[in-house]
Amino acid sequence: MLEHIELFFKSIFIDNMVFATFLGMCSYLAVSKKVSTAVGLGAAVIFVLAVTVPLNWLLDQYILRDGALSWLGPEYADYDLSFLSFILFIATIATMVQLVEIVVEKFSPSLYNSLGIFLPLIAVNCAILGGSLFMQARDIQTLGLAFNYGISSGIGWFLAILAIAAIREKIRYSNVPAPLRGLGITFIITGLMAIGFMSFGGMLTGGDEEATTPPAQQAEITPEIEEEKEATVAMVEITNEKEK
Amino acid sequence: MGLLSKKDQKLILDPLADDNPITIQVLGICSALAITAQLKASIVMSIAVLFVMGVGNVVISAMRNIIPSKIRIIVQLVVVATLVIVVDQVLKAYAYSLSKELSVFVGLIITNCIIMGRFEAFALGNGLWRSFLDGIGNALGYGVILVIIGFFRELLGSGTLLGFKVLGDPIEKTGLYSIGYENNGFMLLSPMALIVVGLIIWVQRSRNKALIEEN
Numbered sequence: 518m519l520e521h522i523e524l525f526f527k528s529i530f531i532d533n534m535v536f537a538t539f540l541g542m543c544s545y546l547a548v549s550k551k552v553s554t555a556v557g558l559g560a561a562v563i564f565v566l567a568v569t570v571p572l573n574w575l576l577d578q579y580i581l582r583d584g585a586l587s588w589l590g591p592e593y594a595d596y597d598l599s600f601l602s603f604i605l606f607i608a609t610i611a612t613m614v615q616l617v618e619i620v621v622e623k624f625s626p627s628l629y630n631s632l633g634i635f636l637p638l639i640a641v642n643c644a645i646l647g648g649s650l651f652m653q654a655r656d657i658q659t660l661g662l663a664f665n666y667g668i669s670s671g672i673g674w675f676l677a678i679l680a681i682a683a684i685r686e687k688i689r690y691s692n693v694p695a696p697l698r699g700l701g702i703t704f705i706i707t708g709l710m711a712i713g714f715m716s717f718g719g720m721l722t723g724g725d726e727e728a729t730t731p732p733a734q735q736a737e738i739t740p741e742i743e744e745e746k747e748a749t750v751a752m753v754e755i756t757n758e759k760e761k
Numbered sequence: 762m763g764l765l766s767k768k769d770q771k772l773i774l775d776p777l778a779d780d781n782p783i784t785i786q787v788l789g790i791c792s793a794l795a796i797t798a799q800l801k802a803s804i805v806m807s808i809a810v811l812f813v814m815g816v817g818n819v820v821i822s823a824m825r826n827i828i829p830s831k832i833r834i835i836v837q838l839v840v841v842a843t844l845v846i847v848v849d850q851v852l853k854a855y856a857y858s859l860s861k862e863l864s865v866f867v868g869l870i871i872t873n874c875i876i877m878g879r880f881e882a883f884a885l886g887n888g889l890w891r892s893f894l895d896g897i898g899n900a901l902g903y904g905v906i907l908v909i910i911g912f913f914r915e916l917l918g919s920g921t922l923l924g925f926k927v928l929g930d931p932i933e934k935t936g937l938y939s940i941g942y943e944n945n946g947f948m949l950l951s952p953m954a955l956i957v958v959g960l961i962i963w964v965q966r967s968r969n970k971a972l973i974e975e976n
Contacts, residue, residue, distance in 0.1 A: 696966035708955035
């Protein structure tokens with residue numbers, strides 16, 4: 518249970534898809550002009566991530582990884598199909614998105630109308646593929662954890678796009694230097710928000726909770742992110758000052 | 762450039778500046794930000810995207826009349842995914858440490874919106890040669906921005922370029938470090954990538970007023 522809670526908060530705040538790993542940046546920038554559309558896209562992302570990450574976890578566990586085919590019989594135990602993971606993951610995602618679209622259209626036309634335009638876009642949203650690839654890279658252990666990871670990173674993405682959309686609605690009334698208007702200022706604000714989110718880094722690294730993180734998960738974190746973590750502790754003070 | 766007509770030249774040169782995929786079209790941001798803490802990674806990423814875009818655009822352009830429009834996204838994804846697997850395997854074979862460093866971001870070339878965006882916007886409606894040039898041009902425009910970001914982040918963040926200590930040795934206090942210069946480790950963290958892109962956009966739009974947005 519504890520690791521579920523930990524993974525949940527870790528994926529929302531510390532490893533936030535937008536602010537820590539820059540996933541789904543394109544749609545994050547393109548669809549964040551209005552809060553209402555941002556909410557629609559965010560909800561669609563949570564939904565699709567919650568479906569595709571567990572599915573891809575099953576694929577990874579029982580077909581792709583080294584020795585995963587051993588359930589077929591001992592002679593298949595040596596196969597390592599992990600080089601196929603890109604194409605299988607993206608195929609699952611594209612099919613699932615199509616399926617979800619059809620099902621939602623059939624059973625809930627009102628939901629379809631609000632998500633409608635965004636669903637096809639999501640197939641090419643890097644947050645979705647990124648979710649599955651990070652799931653593979655971080656070696657998530659059980660199906661439940663994979664589901665949890667999908668939902669919580671979706672929520673993290675949702676929070677990020679909601680926040681930036683709200684800021685962009687307000688910023689229309691401020692006097693931004695002309696060349697920075699639109700895209701430029703959005704980038705810089707996102708940067709500042711990312712600095713703010715770094716302060717969450719101390720949440721799980723402080724105290725004796727560190728010992729509860731499964732070692733396999735820690736080992737797979739990319740060097741860049743690890744570096745970030747060490748620095749975040751030092752960063753907390755600076756960020757707090759800035760936010761004041 | 763004598764080989765190319767005026768129109769073809771435009772295809773290559775436009776994306777380098779006034780129609781840049783990253784700063785103007787807002788495509789392919791994710792990878793541009795995530796892997797640019799080092800110049801070397803940025804260059805390798807640019808080359809990978811150059812390959813995928815050049816070949817991918819040609820393939821899609823060749824198939825443009827036989828792809829049913831309803832399933833074109835899936836067809837495009839399959840083409841890109843195949844090319845990316847090739848890139849990934851080559852990187853794993855010849856530059857293993859680098860491929861570990863890029864981790865999932867090689868795979869994310871598949872959903873790099875530059876590629877899908879150019880397939881949709883150009884390759885589906887144009888001939889082979891022009892699509893090829895468009896792919897190369899946009900990949901170069903992407904690469905230019907990546908190299909600029911990588912250059913500044915590595916130089917200011919770790920005082921090196923491509924791993925060479927161009928500013929002197931921070932431990933033995935030679936070069937710039939002898940007069941009290943310090944590396945700004947903050948440049949290596951993710952938020953600074955966003956801010957550097959923001960500044961690049963600022964510079965570019967100050968130089969060319971036509972690009973300024975209304976809001």
